[in-house]
Amino acid sequence: MKATGIVVEYNPFHNGHLHHAEKARELSGADTVIAVMSGQFLQRGEPAFVDKWTRTRMALASGVDLVIELPYGYATAQAAEFAKGAITLLDALNCSSFCFGSEQGEIVPFLNTLDLLTDQRELYEQEIRRFVQSGISYPKALNEAYRSLLPSQTAFADLTQPNNILGFHYIEAARILGSAIQPLTISRLGAGYHDPIVSGVPIASATGIRQAISEGSAISEMVDFLPAASVEEMHHFLSEHHTFGSWDLFYPLLRAAILRDRPSRLSAYAEVTEGIENLLYEAAKNAAGFSDFMQHAKSKRYTWTRIQRMLTHIYTGFTWEQLKAFDRPEYIRILGMTHTGRQYLNSQKKEAKLPLISRAADLPGEMGAFDLHASYMYLLGLGASDVRKEFIVPPIYAG
């Protein structure tokens, strides 16, 4: 059997994701599409809108054969670590390729970019430091440094675009890993990353969909943008939890965590650096809601996403020490599979480069314990009376 991998969040799974899964299968010629998916917390530093089991069912209903979980420490990391975690898992499952959506839409510019930055690594890193020291945010510094190196040719990736950046890091991660996995890319369809929904246009951003629902739109109004299975799963989730995951919802517990730990302890959490703990602490004292909090906590030095990532780590209690102890993914956590996915897994029982884990009780080490913990903290934020759902939900089988 032949598998291709995709790296996803599905927050929630929409028509753009359906297109991506179909194109990945087509372009790769694979019989199995494997999605590495973030768990309960996402790369932009947010709790997921719907839980990972719901998102797994959405995916299996719409073109994905196997869903595996990207461990917490990678799912909530900056692009390079996120990519390293995801590509390590796809490589461990012996995918022959991976396929990402990009603004670029062609693979050659990415390969040229990687060669350029590899050859000129030292100069590149000098330039990044120089731009960071000039006071701009890290992502902006990356881009400025890159532009300063760029020869006057067109066949390089445009690293101002969010999906190009991620794609670049996937390819780089595969090269660092020394993996034979082949990169593929497709053009992203339609909506930009944060665009609002437009009625009648079948592709909307996940952000736009979440925002419309948060502002009062009914799930049923999303039928233009979501596969039918996604609509149904959203209804199920809502009837169970009576709400969707968001910082607005989780804020009272986040606020208590910030106030309880005081600045002296806040600086122990991953990504919390350079005195921002004082800003977060002061903001928590009198901000009763999340948007009010962010108004107080925002800083020229950090992007919104970076601050949210700090907040995620504060909320879950994930420290620098834990972050540093995580070298690379230590297991393949199976969230769900179709019949084809199961066949592929059977073919990997001896071939997979990391242990295949189906049950929460088998999650190994501190990395496994933390995935379990992050899931507890997510369910707590949703208001669950029992947070141990991880032990109740077996891998989902969508025969």
Place this chain on the structure above:
Amino acid sequence: MKATGIVVEYNPFHNGHLHHAEKARELSGADTVIAVMSGQFLQRGEPAFVDKWTRTRMALASGVDLVIELPYGYATAQAAEFAKGAITLLDALNCSSFCFGSEQGEIVPFLNTLDLLTDQRELYEQEIRRFVQSGISYPKALNEAYRSLLPSQTAFADLTQPNNILGFHYIEAARILGSAIQPLTISRLGAGYHDPIVSGVPIASATGIRQAISEGSAISEMVDFLPAASVEEMHHFLSEHHTFGSWDLFYPLLRAAILRDRPSRLSAYAEVTEGIENLLYEAAKNAAGFSDFMQHAKSKRYTWTRIQRMLTHIYTGFTWEQLKAFDRPEYIRILGMTHTGRQYLNSQKKEAKLPLISRAADLPGEMGAFDLHASYMYLLGLGASDVRKEFIVPPIYAG
């Protein structure tokens, strides 16, 4: 001027407290009654029913001239440390006496008991260890050890009674301190520590009053048991916060703190010992309310109060390390005064053995910072949108 001290919680201030303040003045012949009062968290390991400012106003309206705050680390400690904190403060304010309510009602038996236990300290402590090792709780072990030493005479204090125990520790604390402060005691009137209210009987326990209100009684139904000023203050508090302080109310934030820290970090908090962190953690996973939680968390090894004290420290984030760094009170925090109280304070400007602190901003050191912090955490639990009330409320003057 001549002052007598009393050690109080006033949760809330009721007719029994009024009697105590009046009798203390009478028995001591003092012109000033000084109350050392717990702040936002109490000795039984609970958030206060109403905040410290409200309780200060109640006291000043009903026979107390000066209210000072017992710092968090003492207010939430076991009897010996609680007593040490309180007596140190009364001594620092040069009270000539202190007066406590007891079941015993006479001072001589307490003095005999102290002499007996001082003379036989080593044997006493051996006996305590022996009883603790036999598996009974610490308070029970204290009592059993004491009984095993007791000569067959009647003039010793009965240390099975809660107020006698506290009284004994006050006297012991004064002796250890080498203070000239004189102990006085009065008989407690009427209701036992946890007795429910009885209509028409003017003395009810604070527990009984809180319970009746929590179960739906109107504040106005408490007029038999509370001075009019207390009734009015309860109304004010309720109109501001729409609720009263309790573990039931604070539980969602406590639960999040327990789950977030996992057993590995829980054991850092004061009073958390010998594996109980695992019991607390497991209980938090599926207990949606506080009474359900305590059903799961209770243990033969620990009293309910001891467990609540652990929970208070977990909730506020108060560690063993902080506890050990607190040697004795470092300042006299003034919460409020009458005209007489102000005159007494003026007489103490040069005489007081510790700095007199009126403003939150002047609270010194980590002990002062933690009193401020505990107040934030209390207001957060009440649902306050701004927790910085400490900076808004000046010392209360009830001229």
